[in-house]
Each structure stands twice: as C-alpha cells, then as structure tokens.
Amino acid sequence: MIEDVKIIVSNDVIKRMTALPAAVQTKALEFMLKFQTDPRSPGINYETIQGAKDKNFRSVRVDQNYRGIIFRAPKDNVFIWLHIDQHDDAYSWATRRTMSVNPVNGALTLTNVGFVESTVQRTAAPRASQPEPCYGACSDRDLMALGVPEAMLPAVRTIRSEGDLDAMQDELPVEAYEGLFLLLAGDALSGILASRETRVDRPIDTEDFATAAERDESRSRFYVVEGENDLQEILSAPLEQWRVFLHPTQRRLATRSLNGPSRILGGAGTGKTVLAMHRAKHLASSLIGAEGSSGRKLLFTTFTTNLALDIEDGLRSICSPEQLKRIEVINLDALVFRLLKAQRYEHEIAFDYEARCAPIWDAVMVDFDSALGVSREFVREEFEQVVLARGLETRDAYREAPRRGRGVILSRKKRDALWELFENYRLQLSAKGLKEPDDAYRDACAILAKEAEPRYAHALIDETQDFGPQALRLIRALVAPGANDLMFVGDGHQRIYAKNKASMSSCGIDIRGRARKLYLNYRTTEEIRRAAVSLLEGIEIDDLDGGSDEITRYKSLMHGPAPERIQGASMEAIRDGVLEFIRQCLRENADNTIGVMAPTIKLRDQLAKQIRESGLKVATVNHRERLSRKDARIFAMTLHRAKGLEFDAVAIVVNRELDESLRKLVYVGMTRAKRMARMYTGLT
Numbered sequence: 001m002i003e004d005v006k007i008i009v010s011n012d013v014i015k016r017m018t019a020l021p022a023a024v025q026t027k028a029l030e031f032m033l034k035f036q037t038d039p040r041s042p043g044i045n046y047e048t049i050q051g052a053k054d055k056n057f058r059s060v061r062v063d064q065n066y067r068g069i070i071f072r073a074p075k076d077n078v079f080i081w082l083h084i085d086q087h088d089d090a091y092s093w094a095t096r097r098t099m100s101v102n103p104v105n106g107a108l109t110l111t112n113v114g115f116v117e118s119t120v121q122r123t124a125a126p127r128a129s130q131p132e133p134c135y136g137a138c139s140d141r142d143l144m145a146l147g148v149p150e151a152m153l154p155a156v157r158t159i160r161s162e163g164d165l166d167a168m169q170d171e172l173p174v175e176a177y178e179g180l181f182l183l184l185a186g187d188a189l190s191g192i193l194a195s196r197e198t199r200v201d202r203p204i205d206t207e208d209f210a211t212a213a214e215r216d217e218s219r220s221r222f223y224v225v226e227g228e229n230d231l232q233e234i235l236s237a238p239l240e241q242w243r244v245f246l247h248p249t250q251r252r253l254a255t256r257s258l259n260g261p262s263r264i265l266g267g268a269g270t271g272k273t274v275l276a277m278h279r280a281k282h283l284a285s286s287l288i289g290a291e292g293s294s295g296r297k298l299l300f301t302t303f304t305t306n307l308a309l310d311i312e313d314g315l316r317s318i319c320s321p322e323q324l325k326r327i328e329v330i331n332l333d334a335l336v337f338r339l340l341k342a343q344r345y346e347h348e349i350a351f352d353y354e355a356r357c358a359p360i361w362d363a364v365m366v367d368f369d370s371a372l373g374v375s376r377e378f379v380r381e382e383f384e385q386v387v388l389a390r391g392l393e394t395r396d397a398y399r400e401a402p403r404r405g406r407g408v409i410l411s412r413k414k415r416d417a418l419w420e421l422f423e424n425y426r427l428q429l430s431a432k433g434l435k436e437p438d439d440a441y442r443d444a445c446a447i448l449a450k451e452a453e454p455r456y457a458h459a460l461i462d463e464t465q466d467f468g469p470q471a472l473r474l475i476r477a478l479v480a481p482g483a484n485d486l487m488f489v490g491d492g493h494q495r496i497y498a499k500n501k502a503s504m505s506s507c508g509i510d511i512r513g514r515a516r517k518l519y520l521n522y523r524t525t526e527e528i529r530r531a532a533v534s535l536l537e538g539i540e541i542d543d544l545d546g547g548s549d550e551i552t553r554y555k556s557l558m559h560g561p562a563p564e565r566i567q568g569a570s571m572e573a574i575r576d577g578v579l580e581f582i583r584q585c586l587r588e589n590a591d592n593t594i595g596v597m598a599p600t601i602k603l604r605d606q607l608a609k610q611i612r613e614s615g616l617k618v619a620t621v622n623h624r625e626r627l628s629r630k631d632a633r634i635f636a637m638t639l640h641r642a643k644g645l646e647f648d649a650v651a652i653v654v655n656r657e658l659d660e661s662l663r664k665l666v667y668v669g670m671t672r673a674k675r676m677a678r679m680y681t682g683l684t
C-alpha cells in the first residue's frame with residue numbers, strides 16, 4: 001500500500017464477493033491485491049463508462065466476464081471499489097448511480113439516480129384523495145442532516161406513508177432511513193440529531209472524499225483499507241457484516257470517550273452486543289501499554305453463561321491477541337463465585353434456587369400465619385424484592401425500608417412477623433452452608449470495599465435487565481468511577497428474571513447525559529418483530545433506571561413471511577407441525593439453523609425426542625455450552641436458554657397460559673428468529 005492513496009471498498013462488494021463463483025472469486029482477490037498495492041498501476045485498465053451519470057465512474061476487468069466498478073475521486077487519489085458483477089449488469093448498475101459527499105452531515109453517499117427518476121415519474125400524476133407528503137415541513141437541509149443524499153431528495157419528497165418509506169429502504173443510507181422513520185413516529189429533528197451526536201454545524205468540503213470516508217456515517221457502508229493484509233482477510237472469509245460495518249451510532253458509542261457510566265437501550269436484535277464487543281476492542285487497545293493502569297483488564301460480563309461463551313467467540317473474531325489479553329469475559333455468577341472462593345468464603349452460593357433453597361424456604365414457611373392477610377407468593381416476593389434487593393440485615397432496617405411498587409401497605413406488626421420468617425430462613429440456609437446469590441453479591445461488595453485498588457479498568461455489561469440491585473452495586477464496586485468506567489447494554493422487554501428489577505441510579509450508577517438508544521433491528525424480519533412485540537401489549541416496560549421504555553420506535557431492516565400462530569393443537573399435531581416446519585426450513589437451505597423452544601425442560605426434552613425419532617439430528621442446549629461447538633442444525637432449548645442466541649428459524653411450543661412472564665419469555669424466544677417463526681399455544 002502506498003501512503004498518498006486512499007483505498008476504499010463498499011459493503012456491497014464485500015457482500016457480493018462470497019456469492020461469486022469460486023473461479024471469479026479468485027480473480028477478484030487477485031485484482032484486489034493489485035488494486036491495493038497501487039490503484040494507479042499501469043496494469044489496471046480503467047475504462048470510461050458510456051452514458052454514466054457520474055463522470056468519475058470507471059470499469060475494470062476482473063476476468064473475462066466480470067467487471068468491477070471504481071469511483072476515482074477528482075482529487076487526493078481516493079479510489080472506491082463500489083461494485084462487481086457480470087459485464088452488462090455492472091455497466092447498467094454504474095450508469096444509474098452517482099457518488100457524492102452529503103453537504104450537511106459530510107457522509108459518503110451512493111445514490112441510485114435511476115430509482116429517483118422512476119419514483120418521481122411514477123408518483124407525478126396526482127392520485128385521488130392521496131395523503132399529504134410526509135416530510136413537507138422539513139427543509140432540504142433538515143433531510144440531508146438526517147442522512148438523505150442530496151440526489152435522493154426528490155424521491156423522499158414523494159413519500160406519503162410508512163409503506164412508501166419502507167419501499168425506499170434499500171436505496172437510503174441506514175441513518176437516513178432510521179431518521180425518516182423516527183420523524184414519522186413523532187420525534188423532533190433536533191432530538192434525533194442530538195441523540196446521534198451527528199455534527200451538522202460545520203462547513204463540508206464536498207470534494208474531499210478522503211475526509212468524508214472517515215466519518216462514522218460513511219463507515220457504516222464503506223471500508224477504508226488500512227493495512228496490507230486486512231482486506232485480504234476480510235474478502236477471503238465469509239464476512240459477518242457486523243465485524244466491519246457498524247451503524248453510525250454503534251460506532252460512535254463504541255469509540256468515544258464517555259465521562260462516566262453509560263446505558264444503551266435497544267429492542268431485541270438492535271446490535272447492543274455487537275456495539276459492546278466493539279467497545280471492548282476499542283478500550284482494550286487503549287489499555288495496551290497504558291501507564292498507570294497497573295495491568296488491570298477490561299471486564300465483559302453477562303447474566304447467562306451461554307452468552308458469555310458466544311461473546312468470547314465474537315471477540316476472538318475482531319480483536320488482536322494483544323487486545324484479547326486485556327479482556328476478561330465471564331458471567332457475573334462465575335465471577336462472584338471465583339472472587340469469594342479466593343477469599344475462602346465459607347458459604348456455597350445457591351445459584352440453583354429450586355434445588356438448594358426452595359426446600360429450606362418451604363420448611364420455614366410452615367410457620368407462616370395466613371391471618372397476616374398476604375399470600376405465600378407475596379412473602380417470597382417481599383423477601384426477594386425488598387430484603388435481598390436492598391440487602392437488609394436487621395429488623396429495624398426492614399421496618400424503615402421503602403417498599404415502592406409492592407402494592408400492599410404493611411403495618412409494623414406485620415413487618416415484624418414477616419421479618420421473623422426471613423431471619424429464620426437466612427439462619428437455616430447458613431446452617432446448611434448456603435447463601436442466596438444476592439447476599440453473596442453483597443458479601444463480595446464488602447470484600448471489594450476493603451481493597452486498595454479496583455479490580456478492573458473498565459466494565460461492559462450485557463443483559464443488564466436481568467441484573468438485580470445487588471449485582472449492579474457489585475459491578476459498580478469492581479471499577480473505579482471515572483471516564484469510560486461502565487457501559488451497560490440491555491432491554492427491559494427481555495427481562496425474564498422478574499425479581500431482578502433495579503434502578504441504576506439507586507445503585508450508585510449515574511447515567512445522566514449518557515443514555516442512548518439503538519433502533520434498527522438487524523436480526524429479525526419486520527414481520528417477526530411485530531408479532532413478537534404484539535405479545536407485550538399492555539405490559540409496562542422500564543428503562544433499567546426507574547423510568548419507562550417503549551417499543552414503537554424500533555424497525556427491522558429485513559422482510560419475510562409473518563410468523564404462524566397455531567392455537568389449540570394436540571401434542572401429536574404439534575409434533576407433526578414442528579417436523580414439517582423443520583423440513584421446510586431445511587428444504588429452503590440445508591444450512592439453516594432451527595431453534596425449538598419450550599418453557600420447561602420436560603417439554604423441551606419431549607420435543608427433542610420426537611424430532612430425533614423422526615430421524616433428524618437435534619442437539620439440546622444446556623447451561624454453559626457453546627452453540628458453535630455443536631454438530632447440529634436443529635437445537636432444542638428452554639426459552640430461558642434462548643436468550644442472546646439466534647437461529648434462521650424458531651418454533652415455540654407453549655403449554656400453559658400466556659401470562660405476563662411467559663409473554664416476555666416468548667418475546668425473547670421469537671426474536672431469536674432471523675427469518676421464520678412458528679408458535680403453538682393452548683396445547684390440548
């Protein structure tokens with residue numbers, strides 16, 4: 001590579017590369033090598049394209065049939081490889097498009113001018129009683145600030161409904177599509193720009209393609225080649241887009257310095273884990289050779305064990321060995337277990353409530369007096385949500401404790417009676433050498449408080465919605481307050497351990513001014529997303545910090561068939577239906593992965609057995625297992641285990657009433673599906 005030349009490749013080329021016939025792929029890689037070494041080499045013959053709308057487009061020969069389309073900027077030796085296809089298709093593609101720099105947000109944009117012309121023509125004749133254009137109140141500058149390329153403005157001006165906007169999605173930069181749908185949802189332009197932190201207040205040199213390429217907006221679709229080998233690596237392996245092309249908000253949040261703890265919310269599949277992984281990489285590189293960090297690492301923690309394993313795999317695919325050495329990925333329970341064990345903690349942490357604690361709780365509850373006027377379930381919830389969550393240790397503390405959200409007022413007498421049960425339970429647990437996890441977290445916090453140095457330089461926390469107050473306090477104690485200390489990502493819609501509801505600010509974590517959102521769903525089709533969201537209707541969702549969150553502003557980038565919901569089938573009919581669904585998915589593509597999910601282990605095993613008996617290979621997903629290591633396409637799991645995973649298709653079987661907690665579980669399960677989903681309810 002040579003210093004004074006900038007080489008850029010579009011995501012379109014990278015995507016198309018893997019779909020090319022093998023022989024063409026080899027030729028394309030050979031061309032890339034030549035191009036990367038010196039795009040001005042006399043060995044590369046740039047052909048002018050007759051009739052091209054952009055006079056800087058050229059075609060280059062990849063092999064006898066295939067042509068690459070290159071944009072050569074008028075100055076500064078910037079070369080952008082935009083497209084690759086068979087000769088005629090490549091030429092026809094090139095004649096319809098132009099490259100430019102957005103004069104307001106400074107992003108590199110590629111516009112399909114052919115599409116703009118045909119859209120304007122098609123909509124020119126007024127239709128009877130058609131709605132007003134959606135963006136009549138926005139100036140051209142407003143629309144360009146959102147990311148609409150100047151040449152796309154006439155097409156965007158024709159949009160009169162959400163459907164019109166969706167039909168334009170493929171032709172718009174991702175941030176423009178997102179901005180336009182947020183406007184339709186009722187957000188103010190200033191609010192959208194502020195939360196994205198897009199600069200629209202500086203003069204933009206629209207001839208300066210080199211500078212434009214470095215902006216976060218451009219990097220969501222253009223890759224700037226940096227080293228000798230990186231592009232070779234990217235092009236020769238099937239590329240997962242997320243490794244290279246981030247949404248501008250993902251990139252900004254991954255790389256910017258934040259003056260304290262931050263919280264990123266986003267519905268299922270909006271790329272929160274991806275953002276956190278890129279931030280881990282970014283912060284880890286700043287730890288390399290950093291003075292004064294005393295060798296402290298970055299902690300990446302999650303709630304579920306399986307997700308931690310997947311994250312480890314993901315990080316390995318984007319980080320250098322040096323960066324990896326500075327990152328520790330571990331689920332919080334495992335971290336606490338290790339921390340306490342190293343201190344010769346004399347209790348075992350009872351992570352499995354049902355097996356270890358429930359019998360002791362039940363024995364203590366023999367003394368429960370129903371004259372107290374509360375249910376047995378209420379007592380357990382009171383213990384979890386007030387006593388454990390607040391870490392109350394004395395009767396006096398319980399007497400004084402605020403019980404917001406508990407619904408029932410308890411007199412002092414009743415509290416004292418309940419405290420006796422709670423105290424007795426803790427004593428009995430302790431006598432058996434056990435501690436509830438929340439109490440163990442609190443003990444771990446006390447140990448950390450005595451240490452001179454915080455254990456980690458930074459922490460990234462995934463699945464924040466499932467961490468309770470004691471866990472959050474512990475996380476706070478693991479890292480010293482300061483710049484880039486903590487980043488939490490999560491989604492209240494996916495809270496499936498209801499007892500773990502916490503407000504970050506009451507745990508000493510102040511995110512004011514550093515709370516952001518991701519809106520675009522990269523995983524699920526819009527049809528599946530909508531079906532999943534409809535399950536949550538009427539359920540109040542929190543923002544992990546005592547406020548509320550809503551789900552109306554999310555959107556998926558893909559479309560597909562609506563999920564089927566089948567009510568009231570017998571187990572035999574379900575078995576046949578699930579098998580038929582699996583076969584259909586595998587017929588479409590033998591490489592498709594399929595998740596079969598149920599609320600209980602018993603039902604999961606029953607379904608797995610039936611699938612196996614039909615001659616198909618199915619793997620069961622258990623605690624602490626990496627999906628990637630399993631030799632199967634079909635996976636059976638409980639809905640709890642499905643968290644954080646993804647499959648091409650998902651079949652869910654539910655054998656009990658869809659109450660609030662089950663609806664949330666099914667929401668999590670269904671949003672694991674990339675393209676197809678089917679759900680059975682009301683087993684007869």
Ligand SMILES: Nc1ncnc2c1ncn2[C@@H]1O[C@H](COP(=O)(O)OP(=O)(O)OP(=O)(O)O)[C@@H](O)[C@H]1O
Nearest residue numbers: 241242246247268269270271272273274522523644
């Ligand atoms: N910038 C991106 N470009 C392309 N794909 C992306 C991008 N960001 C995320 N994805 C893909 O979208 C899917 C969801 O991403 P991710 O798991 O990070 O979402 P999430 O918000 O953590 O989801 P959930 O909360 O449902 O577990 C993954 O397949 C990921 O590879």
